[in-house]
Amino acid sequence: MKRIRTKLIFSLLIVTLLPIYPVYYLVKNLLRQSIEIGYNENVEAALESASSISKELYVVYKKNTLTLCAEIAKAQKGSELILSSAVQSRLEEISGYAIYRYSASGKILRTIFSDSSGSFPPLYQNMIKPALKDNRTKILEGIADSRFIAAFAPAQRNGGVVLMREVPKQFTQNAEPILNVLQMFKTLDFFAIDSGFVLSFFVIYAPFALLSVLIGVYLSRRITTPLDELVRSTSIVAAGDWEHRIEIKTRDEIGELVNSFNEMLQSLKQQQQQVVSLEKMAAWREMARILAHEIKNPLTPIQLTVQQIKDQYKGDDPDYKNLVDECSDIINSEIETLRKMAREFSDFARMPALNLITGNFNDLVRETVKIYPGNNIKTGLDAALPDAQFDSEKMRRVLINLIENSIDSIREKGAGGIQLKTSLVEGRLILEYSDTGNGIPEEIQDKIFEPYFSTKSSGMGLGMAIVKKIIEEHGGAIALKSEPGEYAIFKIEFPLEEVAING
Numbered sequence: 001m002k003r004i005r006t007k008l009i010f011s012l013l014i015v016t017l018l019p020i021y022p023v024y025y026l027v028k029n030l031l032r033q034s035i036e037i038g039y040n041e042n043v044e045a046a047l048e049s050a051s052s053i054s055k056e057l058y059v060v061y062k063k064n065t066l067t068l069c070a071e072i073a074k075a076q077k078g079s080e081l082i083l084s085s086a087v088q089s090r091l092e093e094i095s096g097y098a099i100y101r102y103s104a105s106g107k108i109l110r111t112i113f114s115d116s117s118g119s120f121p122p123l124y125q126n127m128i129k130p131a132l133k134d135n136r137t138k139i140l141e142g143i144a145d146s147r148f149i150a151a152f153a154p155a156q157r158n159g160g161v162v163l164m165r166e167v168p169k170q171f172t173q174n175a176e177p178i179l180n181v182l183q184m185f186k187t188l189d190f191f192a193i194d195s196g197f198v199l200s201f202f203v204i205y206a207p208f209a210l211l212s213v214l215i216g217v218y219l220s221r222r223i224t225t226p227l228d229e230l231v232r233s234t235s236i237v238a239a240g241d242w243e244h245r246i247e248i249k250t251r252d253e254i255g256e257l258v259n260s261f262n263e264m265l266q267s268l269k270q271q272q273q274q275v276v277s278l279e280k281m282a283a284w285r286e287m288a289r290i291l292a293h294e295i296k297n298p299l300t301p302i303q304l305t306v307q308q309i310k311d312q313y314k315g316d317d318p319d320y321k322n323l324v325d326e327c328s329d330i331i332n333s334e335i336e337t338l339r340k341m342a343r344e345f346s347d348f349a350r351m352p353a354l355n356l357i358t359g360n361f362n363d364l365v366r367e368t369v370k371i372y373p374g375n376n377i378k379t380g381l382d383a384a385l386p387d388a389q390f391d392s393e394k395m396r397r398v399l400i401n402l403i404e405n406s407i408d409s410i411r412e413k414g415a416g417g418i419q420l421k422t423s424l425v426e427g428r429l430i431l432e433y434s435d436t437g438n439g440i441p442e443e444i445q446d447k448i449f450e451p452y453f454s455t456k457s458s459g460m461g462l463g464m465a466i467v468k469k470i471i472e473e474h475g476g477a478i479a480l481k482s483e484p485g486e487y488a489i490f491k492i493e494f495p496l497e498e499v500a501i502n503g
Helices: 002-017 020-038 041-074 085-092 125-134 169-187 190-238 253-312 318-350 361-370 392-413 442-447 463-473
Strands: 097-102 108-113 148-154 160-166 357-359 377-380 388-390 418-425 428-435 477-483 487-495
Touching: 002 190, 041 085, 041 148, 041 160, 041 169, 125 148, 125 160, 190 253, 253 318, 357 361, 361 377, 361 392, 361 418, 361 428, 392 418, 392 428, 392 463, 392 487, 442 477, 463 477
Parallel strands: 377 418
Antiparallel strands: 097 108, 097 160, 148 160, 357 388, 418 428, 428 487, 477 487
């Protein structure tokens, strides 16, 4: 079975590995095409151009902020900020702004916010004091939020002015994705992506290949283990152990195969038993035929000789005459016993063919029971039992043999009764015959149907062998169940459908 197991594992592995190259080639091409569509010189150039435009525009925003901040610083008078209409008009073009008037010490003297201003990032002293000390117009670096630009311009007398403005939202929304994508393009290593894909592909596929091998091992064992057991069992059966059976562990096709094997063994065992039984029966019948012939031949001459001795005596001695008559009667009686025995041997040897006639088995039971009045025989007969064809004389002989054996058993026990029940089950006639006599010892129950086996001092032990033979000739079977000292039950069944049913 190792070769079958190896083939199964190898087949599953091939099925798993076979699509590796096509799948790898397809996915890799799709990846390359996707990369080529999204990453090429035109796209990169466009991103670079857009990034440059964004930077230039941002520089323009810074310059405008510086210029506007300087103009605001010129417009202040003391702590007041008097803005010209031109400055106000330019401030209105800004979406949001904040103006801070600082003293020379860095204290805020005045603050102006636009109506649409939102939350502005804070201006810390480490940003303002250096600008006041430097005392020149410049952009304040270090603003936490890139959406805002802050510019410083010195006032005419002391201190200075800070203008913080919000960069247009549309510019921020458009520029930030461009910069992010451009940064991603510059940092990506597409060779590493390609090699990483190959490594990832095989890292993912390798466990599936291993799983395929494990599944192959599991399935192969599930399949080959029962087959190994079948091979081993055939060797056991070939050695003569007909009782061996294989345990059914699955309900699939392998389980059905094992079940068929067990059923085959059971059938072969029954056929073997039948063959052995037929061989034994044939041998016993041949022996019975020879014995019947050998016994019958000398009986008539012996009987004639005894009769001649009795008739030839002409003496007048009454004692001797009585002795001759008594001996003659004894010899004639024994001759009749031997003739009866010879007839039994002859009947057993011949066992004529069935003489099937149409009748009702219940009627046969009733007629037979009438022969034995006063023996406590009860019946339970199925009224639905149909008429059928069977050999009534042979079946009567079956019933008589059973009843007479039961009567002897009950007589030995001193009490008991007999019961006969009939029924029809799936086209088979069932006769359950039971008595409450002495029963049959367990050690001889298997021998009860063998020819010339008897537990009684009288008889030749052919009765139950003939009963079994008659039942088997009708295509049926007989089984015994007994508890010594308690009861004996004979279950007889034969198929009515195998003979012509009348009606």
